[in-house]
Amino acid sequence: MKILVLNGSPKRDKSDTMHITRAFLEGMRDAGQQDVHVIDVIDRRIEYCTGCFACKMNGGTCIHNDDMRAILDEILESDLLLFSFPLYCYGMPAPLKALLDRTMPLSSMAMRKAGDRYEHVGQADFSRLKYMMICGCGFPNSKHNFEPAVAQFKLCFPGNRTIITIPESPMFSAPEAAIVTEPRLDLVRQAGKQYAETGRIDEALLSEIGSPMIPEEQYAAIVNGSTEK
Secondary structure, rough: OOEEEEEEEHHHOHHHHHHHHHHHHHHHHOOOOOEEEEHHHOOOOOOOOOOHHHHHOOOOOOOOOOOOHHHHHHHHHHHHEEEEOOOOEEEHHHHHHHHHHHHHHEEEEEEEOOOOOEEEEEEOOOOEEEEEEEEEOOOOOOOOOHHHHHHHHHHHHOOEEEEEEEEEEEHHHHHHHHHHHHHHHHHHHHHHHHHHHHOOOOHHHHHHHHHHOOOOHHHHHHHHHHHHH
């Protein structure tokens, strides 16, 4: 499988969330060979979308001549598009959101009804693409945190999508927390292997992966204690 990982964290490979993503990819490799390319979005020149819609009316060519042109080509050549990012203000970090906005050349101005909503008709064939979102946050649990990012991802990618969200993600970058993070990463590897073999992840496993690693109150106390130093 050809996998394009869009790392939305400004921390690049030191991203808390990328610990989770790397474990997932390790699990996928346990099931078979995978062709993985990671793009650190912060290092690419991606101009903001101006909403001019030129791309939708001239065959998919954007007015900006930047790194996004090559990224769009790579997206169309991939089998799995994996968005890996930390939660910023209940959504994606700005560089990754800019990239998502710039995927507009993939669709035209024409609209069609899909169920009870409308969507743009594609200018390119990306029907084989699967989509994955792996997102971590620094709060003690998932309640009233991930919902906006999850809702946006579901609307952008209504089919062939899988979503993994994990609270307490800064612990993955703390060596002293290995006693709880390593078992969690093992679950993520299981999920990666399962996904590579079946194209899906059991809901029970997703729920276990997305649960707090230590009691919420304990995690909050640790974070609050570190800010008082």
